[in-house]
Amino acid sequence: MNLNNYSTEDKVLLAVDCIIFGFDGEDLKILLIKRDFEPERGKWSLIGGFLKRHETLHDAASRILHYLTGFNDIYMEQFYAFSEVNRDPGERTVSVAYYALINIEDHNKELTQQFSANWFSVSRMPHLIFDHNQMVDHAIKRLRYRTSTKPIGFELLPEKFTMKQLQKLYESILNTKLDKRNFISKINSLDILIRLDEKDTESSKRGSFLHTFDKDKYYKKTNEGFVFKI
Protein backbone atom coordinates (compact mmCIF):
# COMPACT_ATOMS: atom_id res chain seq x y z
CA MET A 1 0.00 0.00 0.00
CA ASN A 2 1.42 3.31 -0.97
CA LEU A 3 1.26 4.83 2.44
CA ASN A 4 4.14 7.12 1.92
CA ASN A 5 2.87 9.91 4.06
CA TYR A 6 1.89 9.30 7.63
CA SER A 7 0.72 12.88 8.09
CA THR A 8 -2.29 12.62 5.82
CA GLU A 9 -3.78 9.77 7.82
CA ASP A 10 -6.60 10.10 10.31
CA LYS A 11 -5.80 9.86 13.99
CA VAL A 12 -8.21 8.60 16.59
CA LEU A 13 -8.63 8.59 20.33
CA LEU A 14 -7.44 5.30 21.71
CA ALA A 15 -8.99 4.22 24.99
CA VAL A 16 -8.26 1.36 27.35
CA ASP A 17 -11.10 -0.23 29.29
CA CYS A 18 -10.56 -2.68 32.13
CA ILE A 19 -12.75 -5.51 33.32
CA ILE A 20 -11.64 -6.03 36.93
CA PHE A 21 -12.54 -9.49 38.20
CA GLY A 22 -12.73 -10.39 41.87
CA PHE A 23 -14.00 -13.38 43.83
CA ASP A 24 -15.78 -13.11 47.18
CA GLY A 25 -15.89 -16.82 47.99
CA GLU A 26 -19.21 -17.30 46.26
CA ASP A 27 -19.50 -15.35 43.05
CA LEU A 28 -17.25 -14.05 40.34
CA LYS A 29 -17.56 -10.27 40.49
CA ILE A 30 -16.69 -7.24 38.43
CA LEU A 31 -15.80 -3.79 39.72
CA LEU A 32 -17.82 -1.01 38.09
CA ILE A 33 -17.89 2.71 38.61
CA LYS A 34 -20.64 5.24 38.36
CA ARG A 35 -19.64 7.59 35.60
CA ASP A 36 -19.37 11.19 36.79
CA PHE A 37 -19.01 13.03 33.50
CA GLU A 38 -20.84 13.37 30.23
CA PRO A 39 -21.89 11.61 28.12
CA GLU A 40 -23.82 9.01 30.11
CA ARG A 41 -23.14 10.60 33.51
CA GLY A 42 -24.51 8.52 36.39
CA LYS A 43 -24.54 5.24 34.47
CA TRP A 44 -22.48 2.18 35.39
CA SER A 45 -19.31 1.77 33.44
CA LEU A 46 -16.05 -0.12 33.26
CA ILE A 47 -13.05 1.84 34.33
CA GLY A 48 -11.06 3.25 31.49
CA GLY A 49 -8.91 6.02 30.23
CA PHE A 50 -7.04 7.22 27.20
CA LEU A 51 -3.71 6.11 25.89
CA LYS A 52 -1.04 8.76 26.26
CA ARG A 53 1.47 9.42 23.56
CA HIS A 54 4.42 7.97 25.46
CA GLU A 55 3.04 4.80 26.96
CA THR A 56 2.11 1.35 25.74
CA LEU A 57 -1.41 -0.01 26.06
CA HIS A 58 -0.16 -2.22 28.86
CA ASP A 59 1.23 0.81 30.69
CA ALA A 60 -2.03 2.64 30.23
CA ALA A 61 -4.01 -0.26 31.63
CA SER A 62 -1.64 -0.47 34.61
CA ARG A 63 -1.91 3.22 35.24
CA ILE A 64 -5.70 3.12 35.16
CA LEU A 65 -5.83 0.10 37.44
CA HIS A 66 -3.43 1.69 39.87
CA TYR A 67 -5.47 4.84 39.93
CA LEU A 68 -8.63 3.01 40.88
CA THR A 69 -7.34 0.20 43.08
CA GLY A 70 -4.00 1.43 44.41
CA PHE A 71 -2.36 -1.82 43.23
CA ASN A 72 0.69 -2.35 41.10
CA ASP A 73 1.60 -5.67 39.51
CA ILE A 74 -1.91 -6.75 38.77
CA TYR A 75 -2.40 -9.73 36.50
CA MET A 76 -3.78 -8.37 33.21
CA GLU A 77 -4.43 -9.61 29.73
CA GLN A 78 -5.36 -7.64 26.66
CA PHE A 79 -8.12 -9.40 24.75
CA TYR A 80 -9.82 -7.30 22.07
CA ALA A 81 -10.06 -3.93 20.35
CA PHE A 82 -13.58 -2.53 19.96
CA SER A 83 -14.00 -0.13 17.11
CA GLU A 84 -17.61 0.45 16.12
CA VAL A 85 -17.69 3.93 14.66
CA ASN A 86 -20.30 5.31 17.05
CA ARG A 87 -19.54 3.20 20.09
CA ASP A 88 -18.74 6.35 22.09
CA PRO A 89 -21.15 9.14 21.23
CA GLY A 90 -18.71 11.71 22.61
CA GLU A 91 -16.12 11.20 19.95
CA ARG A 92 -14.75 8.53 17.63
CA THR A 93 -12.86 6.29 20.00
CA VAL A 94 -11.36 2.86 19.58
CA SER A 95 -11.04 0.96 22.83
CA VAL A 96 -8.64 -1.81 23.65
CA ALA A 97 -10.03 -4.00 26.42
CA TYR A 98 -8.06 -5.69 29.19
CA TYR A 99 -9.24 -7.89 31.98
CA ALA A 100 -7.51 -7.89 35.35
CA LEU A 101 -7.60 -10.27 38.30
CA ILE A 102 -7.39 -8.95 41.82
CA ASN A 103 -7.66 -10.39 45.28
CA ILE A 104 -10.84 -8.82 46.51
CA GLU A 105 -9.72 -9.02 50.15
CA ASP A 106 -6.72 -6.77 49.69
CA HIS A 107 -8.78 -4.33 47.77
CA ASN A 108 -8.78 -0.80 49.13
CA LYS A 109 -12.33 0.10 50.02
CA GLU A 110 -11.61 3.80 50.39
CA LEU A 111 -10.62 4.08 46.77
CA THR A 112 -13.73 2.18 45.83
CA GLN A 113 -15.88 4.68 47.70
CA GLN A 114 -14.02 7.64 46.30
CA PHE A 115 -14.99 6.52 42.78
CA SER A 116 -18.51 5.33 43.64
CA ALA A 117 -17.35 1.91 42.63
CA ASN A 118 -19.20 -1.30 43.34
CA TRP A 119 -18.72 -5.02 42.90
CA PHE A 120 -21.38 -6.80 40.82
CA SER A 121 -21.84 -10.51 40.29
CA VAL A 122 -21.25 -11.41 36.66
CA SER A 123 -24.62 -13.13 36.74
CA ARG A 124 -26.35 -9.90 37.74
CA MET A 125 -24.65 -7.22 35.67
CA PRO A 126 -26.44 -3.91 35.30
CA HIS A 127 -26.78 -2.26 31.94
CA LEU A 128 -23.49 -0.56 31.13
CA ILE A 129 -22.65 2.37 28.89
CA PHE A 130 -21.55 2.02 25.28
CA ASP A 131 -20.45 -1.49 24.34
CA HIS A 132 -19.21 -2.33 27.82
CA ASN A 133 -21.59 -5.25 28.33
CA GLN A 134 -20.22 -6.77 25.17
CA MET A 135 -16.69 -6.27 26.51
CA VAL A 136 -17.64 -8.05 29.72
CA ASP A 137 -19.05 -11.01 27.83
CA HIS A 138 -15.90 -11.24 25.79
CA ALA A 139 -13.73 -10.97 28.90
CA ILE A 140 -15.56 -13.78 30.66
CA LYS A 141 -15.03 -16.08 27.68
CA ARG A 142 -11.35 -15.32 27.61
CA LEU A 143 -11.08 -15.74 31.36
CA ARG A 144 -12.71 -19.17 31.12
CA TYR A 145 -10.28 -20.28 28.50
CA ARG A 146 -7.28 -18.87 30.29
CA THR A 147 -8.09 -20.24 33.73
CA SER A 148 -8.49 -23.67 32.12
CA THR A 149 -5.01 -23.58 30.64
CA LYS A 150 -2.96 -21.43 33.00
CA PRO A 151 -2.87 -21.33 36.79
CA ILE A 152 -4.07 -17.74 37.00
CA GLY A 153 -7.13 -18.44 39.12
CA PHE A 154 -4.93 -18.10 42.21
CA GLU A 155 -4.68 -14.37 41.49
CA LEU A 156 -8.29 -14.14 42.61
CA LEU A 157 -7.75 -15.99 45.90
CA PRO A 158 -5.95 -15.09 49.11
CA GLU A 159 -2.39 -16.35 49.44
CA LYS A 160 -3.70 -19.26 51.51
CA PHE A 161 -6.90 -20.96 50.48
CA THR A 162 -8.89 -24.13 51.03
CA MET A 163 -9.75 -26.67 48.35
CA LYS A 164 -13.37 -25.72 48.78
CA GLN A 165 -12.58 -22.09 47.95
CA LEU A 166 -10.61 -23.15 44.90
CA GLN A 167 -13.46 -25.33 43.73
CA LYS A 168 -16.01 -22.57 44.26
CA LEU A 169 -13.77 -20.25 42.27
CA TYR A 170 -13.66 -22.58 39.29
CA GLU A 171 -17.36 -23.22 39.57
CA SER A 172 -18.12 -19.52 39.46
CA ILE A 173 -15.77 -18.85 36.55
CA LEU A 174 -16.92 -21.80 34.50
CA ASN A 175 -20.52 -21.42 35.63
CA THR A 176 -20.93 -25.11 36.42
CA LYS A 177 -21.12 -27.45 39.37
CA LEU A 178 -18.09 -29.65 39.87
CA ASP A 179 -17.81 -32.91 41.75
CA LYS A 180 -15.75 -32.42 44.91
CA ARG A 181 -13.92 -35.75 44.69
CA ASN A 182 -13.08 -35.42 41.01
CA PHE A 183 -12.03 -31.82 41.39
CA ILE A 184 -9.68 -32.45 44.29
CA SER A 185 -8.05 -35.47 42.70
CA LYS A 186 -7.58 -33.50 39.50
CA ILE A 187 -5.93 -30.65 41.39
CA ASN A 188 -3.78 -33.03 43.39
CA SER A 189 -2.65 -34.83 40.26
CA LEU A 190 -1.32 -31.51 38.93
CA ASP A 191 0.97 -31.41 41.96
CA ILE A 192 1.43 -27.65 42.06
CA LEU A 193 -0.06 -26.85 45.46
CA ILE A 194 1.53 -26.97 48.87
CA ARG A 195 -0.69 -28.19 51.67
CA LEU A 196 0.14 -26.19 54.77
CA ASP A 197 0.01 -27.47 58.34
CA GLU A 198 -2.52 -24.78 58.95
CA LYS A 199 -6.27 -24.99 58.95
CA ASP A 200 -9.04 -22.60 58.17
CA THR A 201 -11.70 -22.90 60.89
CA GLU A 202 -14.03 -20.18 59.66
CA SER A 203 -16.41 -22.43 57.88
CA SER A 204 -16.39 -25.65 59.87
CA LYS A 205 -15.72 -27.09 63.26
CA ARG A 206 -13.23 -29.57 61.97
CA GLY A 207 -11.32 -27.01 59.96
CA SER A 208 -9.94 -27.52 56.46
CA PHE A 209 -6.35 -27.43 55.33
CA LEU A 210 -4.98 -24.31 53.72
CA HIS A 211 -2.95 -24.50 50.53
CA THR A 212 -0.71 -22.20 48.54
CA PHE A 213 0.18 -22.23 44.89
CA ASP A 214 3.78 -23.37 44.39
CA LYS A 215 4.87 -21.00 41.64
CA ASP A 216 8.45 -22.26 41.49
CA LYS A 217 7.35 -25.86 41.15
CA TYR A 218 4.89 -24.89 38.46
CA TYR A 219 7.53 -23.11 36.41
CA LYS A 220 9.97 -25.94 36.86
CA LYS A 221 7.40 -28.47 35.71
CA THR A 222 6.40 -26.23 32.80
CA ASN A 223 9.99 -26.19 31.60
CA GLU A 224 9.91 -29.96 31.68
CA GLY A 225 6.90 -30.10 29.39
CA PHE A 226 4.11 -30.09 31.93
CA VAL A 227 0.90 -28.53 30.65
CA PHE A 228 -1.66 -27.12 33.05
CA LYS A 229 -5.15 -28.24 32.15
CA ILE A 230 -8.37 -28.20 34.14
Add this chain to the structure above:
Amino acid sequence: MNLNNYSTEDKVLLAVDCIIFGFDGEDLKILLIKRDFEPERGKWSLIGGFLKRHETLHDAASRILHYLTGFNDIYMEQFYAFSEVNRDPGERTVSVAYYALINIEDHNKELTQQFSANWFSVSRMPHLIFDHNQMVDHAIKRLRYRTSTKPIGFELLPEKFTMKQLQKLYESILNTKLDKRNFISKINSLDILIRLDEKDTESSKRGSFLHTFDKDKYYKKTNEGFVFKI
Protein backbone atom coordinates in the same frame (compact mmCIF):
# COMPACT_ATOMS: atom_id res chain seq x y z
CA MET B 1 -11.49 8.65 36.07
CA ASN B 2 -12.27 12.29 35.59
CA LEU B 3 -11.98 12.30 31.85
CA ASN B 4 -14.41 15.06 31.30
CA ASN B 5 -12.77 16.51 28.26
CA TYR B 6 -12.04 14.34 25.27
CA SER B 7 -10.29 17.14 23.44
CA THR B 8 -7.27 17.31 25.72
CA GLU B 9 -6.38 13.68 25.09
CA ASP B 10 -3.64 12.48 22.78
CA LYS B 11 -4.61 10.92 19.49
CA VAL B 12 -2.56 8.32 17.72
CA LEU B 13 -2.29 6.73 14.32
CA LEU B 14 -4.07 3.42 14.35
CA ALA B 15 -2.84 0.86 11.86
CA VAL B 16 -4.14 -2.54 10.83
CA ASP B 17 -1.68 -5.24 9.80
CA CYS B 18 -2.75 -8.50 8.19
CA ILE B 19 -1.13 -11.90 8.33
CA ILE B 20 -2.43 -13.65 5.22
CA PHE B 21 -2.19 -17.41 5.48
CA GLY B 22 -2.28 -19.74 2.51
CA PHE B 23 -1.62 -23.44 1.96
CA ASP B 24 0.05 -24.86 -1.14
CA GLY B 25 -0.51 -28.55 -0.38
CA GLU B 26 2.74 -28.85 1.53
CA ASP B 27 3.48 -25.85 3.69
CA LEU B 28 1.60 -23.19 5.55
CA LYS B 29 2.53 -19.91 3.89
CA ILE B 30 2.28 -16.20 4.50
CA LEU B 31 1.94 -13.47 1.91
CA LEU B 32 4.46 -10.67 2.34
CA ILE B 33 5.15 -7.54 0.36
CA LYS B 34 8.29 -5.64 -0.34
CA ARG B 35 7.79 -2.25 1.19
CA ASP B 36 8.11 0.55 -1.34
CA PHE B 37 8.21 3.60 0.89
CA GLU B 38 10.18 4.92 3.82
CA PRO B 39 11.00 4.02 6.47
CA GLU B 40 12.38 0.54 5.77
CA ARG B 41 11.84 0.71 2.01
CA GLY B 42 12.77 -2.55 0.29
CA LYS B 43 12.30 -4.73 3.34
CA TRP B 44 9.72 -7.49 3.66
CA SER B 45 6.58 -6.53 5.50
CA LEU B 46 3.06 -7.60 6.32
CA ILE B 47 0.41 -5.75 4.43
CA GLY B 48 -1.22 -3.02 6.39
CA GLY B 49 -2.81 0.37 6.34
CA PHE B 50 -4.33 2.98 8.56
CA LEU B 51 -7.75 3.08 10.07
CA LYS B 52 -9.93 5.79 8.56
CA ARG B 53 -12.19 7.90 10.67
CA HIS B 54 -15.41 6.34 9.42
CA GLU B 55 -14.65 2.64 9.38
CA THR B 56 -14.30 -0.12 11.93
CA LEU B 57 -11.06 -2.07 12.31
CA HIS B 58 -12.79 -4.98 10.62
CA ASP B 59 -13.70 -2.76 7.67
CA ALA B 60 -10.16 -1.48 7.47
CA ALA B 61 -8.75 -5.00 7.42
CA SER B 62 -11.26 -5.99 4.71
CA ARG B 63 -10.36 -2.96 2.63
CA ILE B 64 -6.65 -3.68 2.90
CA LEU B 65 -7.13 -7.35 2.05
CA HIS B 66 -9.30 -6.49 -0.91
CA TYR B 67 -6.76 -4.03 -2.18
CA LEU B 68 -3.99 -6.62 -2.18
CA THR B 69 -5.85 -9.80 -3.09
CA GLY B 70 -8.95 -8.67 -4.93
CA PHE B 71 -11.09 -10.80 -2.59
CA ASN B 72 -14.10 -9.90 -0.55
CA ASP B 73 -15.51 -12.09 2.21
CA ILE B 74 -12.21 -13.37 3.46
CA TYR B 75 -12.15 -15.20 6.76
CA MET B 76 -10.44 -12.89 9.26
CA GLU B 77 -9.89 -12.70 12.98
CA GLN B 78 -8.51 -9.85 15.02
CA PHE B 79 -6.03 -11.12 17.58
CA TYR B 80 -3.90 -8.45 19.24
CA ALA B 81 -3.02 -4.76 19.44
CA PHE B 82 0.69 -3.94 19.36
CA SER B 83 1.63 -0.71 21.00
CA GLU B 84 5.32 -0.41 21.80
CA VAL B 85 6.05 3.30 21.72
CA ASN B 86 8.77 3.10 19.08
CA ARG B 87 7.54 0.11 17.13
CA ASP B 88 7.23 2.25 14.01
CA PRO B 89 10.12 4.71 13.75
CA GLY B 90 8.13 6.86 11.33
CA GLU B 91 5.56 7.94 13.88
CA ARG B 92 3.83 6.73 17.04
CA THR B 93 1.50 4.07 15.72
CA VAL B 94 -0.55 1.43 17.44
CA SER B 95 -1.31 -1.54 15.22
CA VAL B 96 -4.18 -3.96 15.51
CA ALA B 97 -3.29 -7.27 13.92
CA TYR B 98 -5.61 -9.59 12.01
CA TYR B 99 -4.93 -12.89 10.39
CA ALA B 100 -6.76 -13.95 7.25
CA LEU B 101 -7.19 -17.30 5.52
CA ILE B 102 -7.30 -17.52 1.78
CA ASN B 103 -7.42 -20.24 -0.79
CA ILE B 104 -4.06 -19.88 -2.45
CA GLU B 105 -5.33 -21.34 -5.73
CA ASP B 106 -7.88 -18.63 -6.32
CA HIS B 107 -5.38 -16.00 -5.49
CA ASN B 108 -4.82 -13.39 -8.15
CA LYS B 109 -1.20 -13.54 -9.20
CA GLU B 110 -1.32 -10.23 -11.06
CA LEU B 111 -2.08 -8.35 -7.90
CA THR B 112 0.71 -10.24 -6.18
CA GLN B 113 3.18 -9.11 -8.80
CA GLN B 114 1.91 -5.57 -8.78
CA PHE B 115 2.81 -5.32 -5.10
CA SER B 116 6.04 -7.33 -5.28
CA ALA B 117 4.34 -9.80 -3.00
CA ASN B 118 5.59 -13.29 -2.29
CA TRP B 119 4.50 -16.36 -0.40
CA PHE B 120 6.87 -17.58 2.31
CA SER B 121 6.71 -20.78 4.32
CA VAL B 122 6.12 -20.02 7.97
CA SER B 123 9.14 -22.18 8.72
CA ARG B 124 11.35 -19.98 6.57
CA MET B 125 10.22 -16.44 7.32
CA PRO B 126 12.55 -13.61 6.36
CA HIS B 127 13.29 -10.84 8.79
CA LEU B 128 10.38 -8.43 8.71
CA ILE B 129 10.13 -4.74 9.55
CA PHE B 130 9.12 -3.41 12.94
CA ASP B 131 7.49 -6.00 15.19
CA HIS B 132 5.99 -7.93 12.30
CA ASN B 133 7.82 -11.16 13.11
CA GLN B 134 6.32 -11.02 16.56
CA MET B 135 2.88 -10.51 15.01
CA VAL B 136 3.40 -13.56 12.83
CA ASP B 137 4.34 -15.72 15.82
CA HIS B 138 1.28 -14.56 17.65
CA ALA B 139 -0.93 -15.18 14.62
CA ILE B 140 0.33 -18.74 14.22
CA LYS B 141 -0.48 -19.51 17.84
CA ARG B 142 -3.97 -18.15 17.47
CA LEU B 143 -4.44 -20.01 14.20
CA ARG B 144 -3.42 -23.28 15.87
CA TYR B 145 -5.91 -22.79 18.63
CA ARG B 146 -8.69 -21.71 16.32
CA THR B 147 -8.25 -24.50 13.76
CA SER B 148 -8.39 -26.99 16.63
CA THR B 149 -11.73 -25.71 17.82
CA LYS B 150 -13.48 -24.37 14.72
CA PRO B 151 -13.69 -25.79 11.22
CA ILE B 152 -11.90 -22.88 9.62
CA GLY B 153 -9.08 -24.89 8.07
CA PHE B 154 -11.31 -25.44 5.04
CA GLU B 155 -10.88 -21.78 4.18
CA LEU B 156 -7.33 -22.64 3.18
CA LEU B 157 -8.31 -25.53 0.91
CA PRO B 158 -10.03 -25.71 -2.46
CA GLU B 159 -13.78 -26.37 -2.40
CA LYS B 160 -13.07 -30.05 -3.07
CA PHE B 161 -10.17 -31.71 -1.31
CA THR B 162 -8.79 -35.12 -0.44
CA MET B 163 -8.28 -36.47 3.07
CA LYS B 164 -4.56 -36.41 2.40
CA GLN B 165 -4.69 -32.68 1.68
CA LEU B 166 -6.70 -32.06 4.82
CA GLN B 167 -4.21 -34.04 6.88
CA LYS B 168 -1.25 -32.21 5.37
CA LEU B 169 -2.98 -28.94 6.16
CA TYR B 170 -3.38 -29.81 9.82
CA GLU B 171 0.14 -31.13 9.97
CA SER B 172 1.54 -27.90 8.61
CA ILE B 173 -0.56 -25.71 10.89
CA LEU B 174 0.13 -27.74 14.01
CA ASN B 175 3.70 -28.47 12.95
CA THR B 176 3.42 -32.17 13.74
CA LYS B 177 3.10 -35.51 11.99
CA LEU B 178 -0.28 -37.19 12.33
CA ASP B 179 -1.19 -40.83 11.90
CA LYS B 180 -3.26 -41.29 8.75
CA ARG B 181 -5.65 -43.86 10.22
CA ASN B 182 -6.28 -41.95 13.40
CA PHE B 183 -6.68 -38.67 11.58
CA ILE B 184 -9.20 -40.01 9.10
CA SER B 185 -11.28 -41.78 11.71
CA LYS B 186 -11.28 -38.64 13.83
CA ILE B 187 -12.48 -36.55 10.90
CA ASN B 188 -15.09 -39.13 9.94
CA SER B 189 -16.39 -39.28 13.48
CA LEU B 190 -17.08 -35.55 13.32
CA ASP B 191 -19.43 -36.28 10.44
CA ILE B 192 -19.22 -32.86 8.80
CA LEU B 193 -17.75 -33.77 5.42
CA ILE B 194 -19.47 -34.99 2.30
CA ARG B 195 -17.58 -37.60 0.32
CA LEU B 196 -18.20 -36.91 -3.36
CA ASP B 197 -18.42 -39.53 -6.08
CA GLU B 198 -15.50 -37.79 -7.66
CA LYS B 199 -11.82 -38.64 -7.42
CA ASP B 200 -8.65 -36.67 -7.62
CA THR B 201 -6.21 -38.52 -9.85
CA GLU B 202 -3.39 -36.01 -9.77
CA SER B 203 -1.35 -37.76 -7.14
CA SER B 204 -2.03 -41.44 -7.68
CA LYS B 205 -3.14 -43.99 -10.20
CA ARG B 206 -5.97 -45.23 -8.05
CA GLY B 207 -7.28 -41.78 -7.36
CA SER B 208 -8.57 -40.53 -4.03
CA PHE B 209 -12.03 -39.38 -3.13
CA LEU B 210 -12.78 -35.68 -2.98
CA HIS B 211 -14.68 -34.21 -0.05
CA THR B 212 -16.41 -30.97 0.75
CA PHE B 213 -17.15 -29.36 4.06
CA ASP B 214 -20.87 -29.56 4.85
CA LYS B 215 -21.43 -26.13 6.36
CA ASP B 216 -25.17 -26.57 6.88
CA LYS B 217 -24.71 -29.86 8.68
CA TYR B 218 -22.00 -28.33 10.84
CA TYR B 219 -24.22 -25.42 11.91
CA LYS B 220 -27.12 -27.73 12.54
CA LYS B 221 -25.00 -29.99 14.73
CA THR B 222 -23.52 -26.98 16.50
CA ASN B 223 -27.00 -25.82 17.45
CA GLU B 224 -27.58 -29.25 18.91
CA GLY B 225 -24.56 -28.97 21.16
CA PHE B 226 -21.90 -30.47 18.93
CA VAL B 227 -18.40 -29.12 19.59
CA PHE B 228 -15.74 -29.25 16.91
CA LYS B 229 -12.47 -30.52 18.33
CA ILE B 230 -9.39 -31.86 16.63
Add this chain to the structure above:
DNA sequence: TCAAAAGTGTTCACCGTACACCCATGG
Protein backbone atom coordinates in the same frame (compact mmCIF):
# COMPACT_ATOMS: atom_id res chain seq x y z
C1' DT C 1 -25.29 -37.27 70.22
C1' DC C 2 -26.09 -34.74 66.43
C1' DA C 3 -25.36 -31.60 62.68
C1' DA C 4 -22.20 -29.90 59.33
C1' DA C 5 -18.42 -29.83 56.63
C1' DA C 6 -13.91 -32.39 55.47
C1' DG C 7 -11.79 -35.90 53.37
C1' DT C 8 -11.20 -40.00 50.65
C1' DG C 9 -11.48 -44.58 46.16
C1' DT C 10 -13.48 -47.34 42.82
C1' DT C 11 -15.75 -48.48 38.65
C1' DC C 12 -16.89 -47.86 33.99
C1' DA C 13 -17.20 -45.85 29.47
C1' DC C 14 -14.92 -43.45 26.13
C1' DC C 15 -11.15 -41.53 23.65
C1' DG C 16 -6.49 -41.00 22.02
C1' DT C 17 -2.79 -43.58 20.31
C1' DA C 18 0.00 -47.08 18.46
C1' DC C 19 0.33 -50.03 14.92
C1' DA C 20 0.20 -53.16 9.61
C1' DC C 21 -1.94 -55.02 5.88
C1' DC C 22 -4.77 -55.33 1.58
C1' DC C 23 -6.57 -52.82 -2.57
C1' DA C 24 -6.74 -50.57 -6.99
C1' DT C 25 -4.47 -48.87 -10.82
C1' DG C 26 -1.38 -47.38 -14.66
C1' DG C 27 2.72 -48.14 -16.58
Add this chain to the structure above:
DNA sequence: CCATGGGTGTACGGTGAACACTTTTGA
Protein backbone atom coordinates in the same frame (compact mmCIF):
# COMPACT_ATOMS: atom_id res chain seq x y z
C1' DC D 1 3.49 -57.87 -12.32
C1' DC D 2 5.01 -54.38 -9.73
C1' DA D 3 5.44 -49.95 -7.67
C1' DT D 4 2.75 -46.36 -5.65
C1' DG D 5 -0.41 -44.24 -2.93
C1' DG D 6 -5.40 -45.14 -1.04
C1' DG D 7 -8.02 -47.02 2.26
C1' DT D 8 -9.29 -49.57 6.45
C1' DG D 9 -9.65 -51.97 12.08
C1' DT D 10 -8.12 -53.46 16.53
C1' DA D 11 -6.08 -53.54 21.06
C1' DC D 12 -4.53 -51.09 25.01
C1' DG D 13 -3.86 -47.63 28.46
C1' DG D 14 -5.23 -43.40 30.41
C1' DT D 15 -8.48 -39.97 31.53
C1' DG D 16 -12.98 -37.96 32.73
C1' DA D 17 -17.31 -38.80 35.07
C1' DA D 18 -20.42 -40.92 38.16
C1' DC D 19 -21.06 -42.11 42.62
C1' DA D 20 -21.35 -42.62 48.98
C1' DC D 21 -19.54 -43.27 53.16
C1' DT D 22 -16.51 -42.22 57.21
C1' DT D 23 -14.26 -38.76 60.12
C1' DT D 24 -13.93 -34.86 63.07
C1' DT D 25 -15.53 -31.64 66.22
C1' DG D 26 -18.13 -27.96 68.53
C1' DA D 27 -22.45 -27.00 70.18
